[in-house]
Amino acid sequence: MNVSKNIAAGIAGLSSTLILSGAAFAVTWDMPTPYPDKTFHTQNIIEFAKEVEKKSGGELKIKVHSAGSLFKHAEIKNAVRGGQVPIGEFFLSRISNENPIFGADSQPFFATNYDQAEKLWQVQKPIVVRLFDKEGMIPLFSVSWPPQNLYTRQEIKTVNDLKGLKFRAYNATQETLARELGAAPTAVEVPDIPQAFATGRVEAMMTSPSTGANSKSWDFVNYYSDIQAWLPKNVVVVNKRAFRKLDKKTQQVVLDAAAEAEKRGWEMSRAETVAKTKILEENGMKMVHPSAELMTGLKKIGDKMILDWQKDAGPDGKKLVEEYRKLTAE
């Protein structure tokens, strides 16, 4: 047998393997998210995925599985942590039971407008990065929801009017708030809101104009009190091992697209506040500017909750509050 022919055949075989493995480098990431497609967070993530695919020249595709269709909201964080999926989105303060720092943005009447929420994220982010790093994850970007307002059947004039109501709760902080108000908290995910009201599982909720409008809240409540209690965030995290498997160039594409998505998401959120408040009004919700009495009652509970939160959050919490106060005093 001719040796050189053999070598040539070997090389030909080798190069076809290379071509094949080159093609195999094109990766698809499944990405579970908790909220429906029309939610602005989901829209922003779809845009992020498109950008990653385009800028990576098709090397990395991100397939978005919205509305808890691949993993339920409660499972998304651990699915990313355990590497079942490389990337996912969830409501950051949903995991405040793991560390109170994750719940900083959901403390009643702590950061109550976009400027404050942005400053809070600035001081919260380094700690969140460190906490996720310990669990083998990197937070890629985080976007705020619009301010959280109150949806009820009857007009709420004082905190006493909330006593005894079945209150939807989306995290531990809302559960505490509901209990402090003498209401009964029940956990309900966004896609289940209309059903929960229809069947009487809940009678009141606090959420953004986005979620209120998207779930057609005028079908089951009448009053919208503009209390602007806090601005909670969603976060998109990536599994560190999955991220490191990407070549350096693709890693950079992901990071750049994430920075863009964070910027775009906050802008979308601000625009959403105006647009969705209008939709609520157009559909007959009675828009109520809260009474001073209601606000005083709510803030009194908020003050107590923030003190408790600071105690729970230890040195990180103390540092966060100090830095936040410094930033907001400027």
Ligand code: PCA
């Ligand atoms: N909508 C989501 C989270 C915060 C918000 O405005 C919800 O109601 O669950």
